Amino acid sequence: MSILNRKFIKYLFSIVFIAIVFIPFSYLYAALSCSITTSAACTGTVLLRMSGSTNAHAELPSQSTATYATNVVCCNGVTGLGNSCAASNNVTIARLSGSTGTNAHVEKNDQTNTNYNSQKACLSSTFAGDVLTVGYQATNCTGYDTTLFSMSGTTTNSQVGIPTAYNNKVCAKVVSQSVTFNLNNNSVGFGNLVPTGLRYATSDGLGSSSETESYNITVSTNAASGYGLYVSGDSLKNGAAVVTPIGGTNITPSVGSKAFGIRAVATGGSGAVVTPYNGTGFAYDATSSTPTTVASSSSGDGVTTTYSVRTVATIDSLLNPGNYSTNLTYFVTANF
Amino acid sequence: MRKYISAILVVGMILINFGFMSPEKAFAASLTSVSDTVTNLTASATAGHTIKFTTPTGIPASKTIVLTFNNSTATTGVTASDVTVLDNVAPITVNAGAPTTTNWGFTNASPVITFTTGTGTIAAGHTITITFNGTNKITNGVVGTTTLAISGTMADSGVLSMAIIANGVVAVSASVLGSISFTVSSNSIYFGNLRTGGPCFAQNTDPGNVTCPTVAEAEAFNMIAGTNAPTGYTISVQGDTLTSGANSIAALASNTASTPGTAQFGLRMTATGGSGVVSAPYAASGYAYTGTTSTAAPVASYTGPSANTTYSVRYLANIAALTPAGSYTTAHTYVATGNF
Numbered sequence: 001m002s003i004l005n006r007k008f009i010k011y012l013f014s015i016v017f018i019a020i021v022f023i024p025f026s027y028l029y030a031a032l033s034c035s036i037t038t039s040a041a042c043t044g045t046v047l048l049r050m051s052g053s054t055n056a057h058a059e060l061p062s063q064s065t066a067t068y069a070t071n072v073v074c075c076n077g078v079t080g081l082g083n084s085c086a087a088s089n090n091v092t093i094a095r096l097s098g099s100t101g102t103n104a105h106v107e108k109n110d111q112t113n114t115n116y117n118s119q120k121a122c123l124s125s126t127f128a129g130d131v132l133t134v135g136y137q138a139t140n141c142t143g144y145d146t147t148l149f150s151m152s153g154t155t156t157n158s159q160v161g162i163p164t165a166y167n168n169k170v171c172a173k174v175v176s177q178s179v180t181f182n183l184n185n186n187s188v189g190f191g192n193l194v195p196t197g198l199r200y201a202t203s204d205g206l207g208s209s210s211e212t213e214s215y216n217i218t219v220s221t222n223a224a225s226g227y228g229l230y231v232s233g234d235s236l237k238n239g240a241a242v243v244t245p246i247g248g249t250n251i252t253p254s255v256g257s258k259a260f261g262i263r264a265v266a267t268g269g270s271g272a273v274v275t276p277y278n279g280t281g282f283a284y285d286a287t288s289s290t291p292t293t294v295a296s297s298s299s300g301d302g303v304t305t306t307y308s309v310r311t312v313a314t315i316d317s318l319l320n321p322g323n324y325s326t327n328l329t330y331f332v333t334a335n336f
Numbered sequence: 337m338r339k340y341i342s343a344i345l346v347v348g349m350i351l352i353n354f355g356f357m358s359p360e361k362a363f364a365a366s367l368t369s370v371s372d373t374v375t376n377l378t379a380s381a382t383a384g385h386t387i388k389f390t391t392p393t394g395i396p397a398s399k400t401i402v403l404t405f406n407n408s409t410a411t412t413g414v415t416a417s418d419v420t421v422l423d424n425v426a427p428i429t430v431n432a433g434a435p436t437t438t439n440w441g442f443t444n445a446s447p448v449i450t451f452t453t454g455t456g457t458i459a460a461g462h463t464i465t466i467t468f469n470g471t472n473k474i475t476n477g478v479v480g481t482t483t484l485a486i487s488g489t490m491a492d493s494g495v496l497s498m499a500i501i502a503n504g505v506v507a508v509s510a511s512v513l514g515s516i517s518f519t520v521s522s523n524s525i526y527f528g529n530l531r532t533g534g535p536c537f538a539q540n541t542d543p544g545n546v547t548c549p550t551v552a553e554a555e556a557f558n559m560i561a562g563t564n565a566p567t568g569y570t571i572s573v574q575g576d577t578l579t580s581g582a583n584s585i586a587a588l589a590s591n592t593a594s595t596p597g598t599a600q601f602g603l604r605m606t607a608t609g610g611s612g613v614v615s616a617p618y619a620a621s622g623y624a625y626t627g628t629t630s631t632a633a634p635v636a637s638y639t640g641p642s643a644n645t646t647y648s649v650r651y652l653a654n655i656a657a658l659t660p661a662g663s664y665t666t667a668h669t670y671v672a673t674g675n676f
Contacts, residue, residue: 128483129497256494318641321514
């Protein structure tokens with residue numbers, strides 16, 4: 001190799017390295033973990049089989065050539081992981097030369113050489129919410145979950161080896177989208193409302209004269225832009241008779257006036273209750289057709305936030321007797 | 337020559353990585369800011385969906401945007417008229433089937449909905465908002481994580497997840513009991529010794545053996561009534577006129593002014609506060625009494641819920657010169673009835 005060629009390759013490696021370093025990463029990563037094992041020792045998913053630890057040829061996981069059984073790319077750590085190129089959620093880790101799926105050279109997944117068109121090695125997931133990414137970079141797999149193997153060349157017609165064999169690393173990561181949402185109670189009651197004091201809904205339906213948690217809501221997500229927690233639903237109603245919703249200002253209702261409201265307190269995670277539900281008083285400005293935002297998080301840290309929701313009501317002396325009710329529908333939107 | 341090429345590559349990569357140009361403008365990319373606001377995350381519930389995503393590459397004409405739900409989500413029955421589409425804030429008309437000029441086409445093969453762009457294009461970096469909130473709604477699948485894959489022949493693609501849970505609704509209940517309040521300020525009133533020379537009004541203190549201690553109209557007692565009964569309340573009085581054995585002082589059958597020297601017994605009321613009103617014949621300036629021991633006479637009422645009304649009750653008694661001497665008494669029973 002001439003001095004010029006070496007400089008040229010050095011330039012390219014530097015360029016690739018710099019380019020990858022500056023690529024922004026906005027996702028949280030699942031714990032995809034791959035290592036080189038024997039076929040027999042692999043308890044995970046085999047993505048590629050190699051004829052040796054370096055200067056090797058490749059074969060597909062579906063093959064069973066004995067000499068390829070001692071160096072397999074074995075991956076685990078992600079539920080639903082697979083190596084199917086037919087799965088709806090898959091990514092090609094390498095294109096293999098020839099038509100047999102064994103004794104092959106490889107090329108990157110963005111190459112289009114005809115001799116590599118029929119055989120591919122893939123990483124797949126049964127979960128559509130998993131974002132699978134394969135990258136090729138020099139030196140290391142910084143920014144990825146794991147190193148799959150290494151290539152003798154940078155693009156095509158490469159031999160393969162274990163991760164330390166060559167400087168050209170084949171890297172992978174799995175971003176598993178997650179969003180969880182739960183209500184711990186679907187039915188609460190105030191008992192008898194009175195014009196002489198405030199009542200707070202309780203999970204036993206009897207109500208309380210002192211503020212207490214009516215129910216709680218737990219939310220978590222790893223969505224990059226977090227989430228919003230919303231509620232829709234009318235105030236307490238009995239036919240045309242309505243316990244007036246407090247509206248969009250956080251207040252402590254006046255005893256003897258008609259009022260219905262909620263407030264929430266957040267613990268854990270990055271979620272926060274938003275105005276007007278984050279004060280010491282109460283508010284309610286949603287309707288059955290217009291939701292209102294109760295809480296939000298601007299970034300998903302994957303940690304659960306628990307929202308303790310307290311519900312208040314009071315009435316005047318003129319409100320029609322009867323049974324009052326409403327359904328409050330809570331929903332979460334993750335912003336991926 | 338190689339130095340020249342390398343220099344070009346270096347400059348190119350710097351431009352790319354520092355944002356002076358983006359390779360995403362030329363190649364497929366992941367959709368960004370992807371979300372789906374589902375108005376009810378309860379399993380098997382119907383819900384509105386507001387799907388938003390930003391396309392880094394843009395969408396040329398005649399490309400498909402395919403929305404694929406999983407986890408048993410059903411889009412059955414959703415039609416083009418149930419959908420609205422915005423390109424940033426500009427509405428895009430959607431019609432069933434193939435696109436028509438700038439209108440997007442719409443097909444539904446549950447759980448896959450396909451839009452086909454018309455002759456217009458979506459610029460790179462624009463946000464598409466697709467709202468399903470028409471008559472026909474999307475039906476949630478089963479409990480678990482549901483994904484919505486956004487793909488098609490447009491260059492960009494993406495996926496998002498939502499949590500379908502057993503029940504996302506909190507049922508809140510309360511009771512309001514029927515109530516009526518009613519008080520009477522005094523249970524004994526006194527005229528003293530009746531007279532023929534002028535009217536005599538009752539008072540709530542015993543004057544002893546005194547002739548007509550209250551000669552001008554004054555409140556004998558008051559009653560306070562209020563209720564949340566939807567159709568209000570009625571106050572009635574039952575009891576005789578003043579009697580002394582077989583003798584009695586004639587009750588005024590209609591509202592009549594006081595005529596001293598004539599045997600008369602009656603009452604009138606005034607109302608303050610709340611919504612209650614005094615009933616005829618007790619509301620005018622004269623006096624009347626139509627109750628008997630067996631018949632209650634309504635004296636006040638209201639037709640809806642009312643805050644407390646105070647009824648000031650005034651009692652009149654006159655006697656004639658021939659009215660037999662004796663101790664005349666009666667007991668009047670007031671009853672307030674809520675009309676729930």
